[in-house]
Amino acid sequence: xKLLTLNFLTCAVKACKSSSDSFPLHPKECELVSDTIPxxxxxxxxxxPRLDWRALSTTASELGFPTLPENAPTLEELQKDExxxxxxxxxxxxxxxxxxxxxxxxxxxxxxxxxGIANFLLxxxxx
Amino acid sequence: MMPRVYHIDVHDLxxxxxxxxxxxxxEPRERIMLPTPSTSHVPYxxxxxxxxxxxxxLDTLSSESEKIFLQDYFNQPREGSTSKNSSTPLVVExxxxxxxxLSFLHAHAKNILGRPDILTAGVDVNRFACKATTETLRAAxxxxxxxxxxxxxxxxxxxGDLTGFLKPGQVDLLIFNPPYVPTPELxxxxxxxxxxxxxxxxxxxxxxxxxxxxxxxxxxxxxxxxSLPKILSCSRGCAYILLCxxxxxxxxxxxxxSWGSGWAVETAGTIGKQGGWEKLQILRIWRTH
Numbered sequence: 001x002k003l004l005t006l007n008f009l010t011c012a013v014k015a016c017k018s019s020s021d022s023f024p025l026h027p028k029e030c031e032l033v034s035d036t037i038p039x040x041x042x043x044x045x046x047x048x049p050r051l052d053w054r055a056l057s058t059t060a061s062e063l064g065f066p067t068l069p070e071n072a073p074t075l076e077e078l079q080k081d082e083x084x085x086x087x088x089x090x091x092x093x094x095x096x097x098x099x100x101x102x103x104x105x106x107x108x109x110x111x112x113x114x115x116g117i118a119n120f121l122l123x124x125x126x127x
Numbered sequence: 128m129m130p131r132v133y134h135i136d137v138h139d140l141x142x143x144x145x146x147x148x149x150x151x152x153x154e155p156r157e158r159i160m161l162p163t164p165s166t167s168h169v170p171y172x173x174x175x176x177x178x179x180x181x182x183x184x185l186d187t188l189s190s191e192s193e194k195i196f197l198q199d200y201f202n203q204p205r206e207g208s209t210s211k212n213s214s215t216p217l218v219v220e221x222x223x224x225x226x227x228x229l230s231f232l233h234a235h236a237k238n239i240l241g242r243p244d245i246l247t248a249g250v251d252v253n254r255f256a257c258k259a260t261t262e263t264l265r266a267a268x269x270x271x272x273x274x275x276x277x278x279x280x281x282x283x284x285x286x287g288d289l290t291g292f293l294k295p296g297q298v299d300l301l302i303f304n305p306p307y308v309p310t311p312e313l314x315x316x317x318x319x320x321x322x323x324x325x326x327x328x329x330x331x332x333x334x335x336x337x338x339x340x341x342x343x344x345x346x347x348x349x350x351x352x353x354s355l356p357k358i359l360s361c362s363r364g365c366a367y368i369l370l371c372x373x374x375x376x377x378x379x380x381x382x383x384x385s386w387g388s389g390w391a392v393e394t395a396g397t398i399g400k401q402g403g404w405e406k407l408q409i410l411r412i413w414r415t416h
Binding site for chain 1: 213214215217244246248252254257258261280281282283284285286287288291292293294297316317318
């Protein structure tokens with residue numbers, strides 16, 4: 001599962017829907033895999049406007065990546081900044097989570113990731 | 128159902144590689160040339176095998192009328208955006224099974240959606256289906272790579288029930304081939320880790336999740352429909368959902384029409400017309416801005 005997926009995932013527990021602490025989920029004891037992917041600046045440019053940058057920054061720093069700037073670069077800034085483009089390429093396109101857990105900051109529920117597949121099936125008492 | 132004429136097996140890739148001079152050709156423009164993703168590795172004893180409903184999705188999504196709609200819908204700059212290009216669409220299939228539909232869209236994104244920069248993700252309640260989808264997708268991607276053609280960007284598959292774990296307002300294109308067969312009751316969803324080895328009963332249970340739809344075959348589809356306004360992107364959300372005749376499609380359309388003026392619904396594809404009833408049909412449900 002690509003690290004980028006975390007930008008679209010939230011806690012599945014109903015009671016957490018109204019809490020801002022349920023997004024993003026926090027990686028715990030995660031094993032990361034890096035795939036080599038050919039440069040794709042067009043994809044990064046088109047993904048950027050739809051990202052929740054703050055959530056991405058949180059995820060990146062929790063996984064030990066270099067700290068991202070406070071605000072997302074604009075398209076013009078990104079086109080001039082090769083280093084930022086390379087960092088985002090690694091972070092968004094090349095990095096996957098293969099094993100570990102995603103933890104809700106509100107209820108503390110842990111979603112297990114096994115063989116790159118995150119398990120969001122809830123135990124009966126939480127459905 | 129027999130595999131399509133253009134079925135390509137992973138084992139044929141070596142032979143395909145020798146045909147690499149097809150590079151000079153542009154990407155195919157006709158449905159007849161779009162290969163069906165190979166699913167020969169899928170364990171059909173516990174994962175739904177592509178059947179006429181799956182193939183109706185392939186034919187519908189790659190039909191001229193749907194391509195025109197999708198290319199227009201997903202190439203308009205979003206409201207408030209300053210760039211000429213609209214942002215990358217997120218495509219999510221719920222209930223991927225073998226992964227044949229998601230892989231088809233993923234591999235032929237440029238042909239169908241008019242742009243290769245799509246993010247794709249799959250969801251299934253069956254872990255074996257999640258794994259199978261990833262393999263189907265990789266094989267379809269490899270076929271595109273060998274030909275020097277484009278494909279989408281796959282995020283992964285998630286083991287889960289419908290959309291409850293997706294951040295609201297993010298999905299731009301949702302595909303759902305539901306468990307639509309009317310059954311006396313709905314099987315319970317799995318709630319513990321699937322075992323790595325399965326018994327015959329386990330396999331039958333996993334397969335029942337892919338077809339058993341409860342009352343009118345609509346219990347799962349109704350839950351998905353209810354989540355659409357929340358899950359679909361506010362500026363360009365669109366869903367393709369399959370129904371069978373016993374699902375009372377007219378009632379479903381009326382229900383969506385009652386959502387108000389921001390929504391539209393149309394039949395995008397049908398198969399098996401009998402006495403005025405289509406056996407299967409795919410509804411396109413979308414926000415009209």
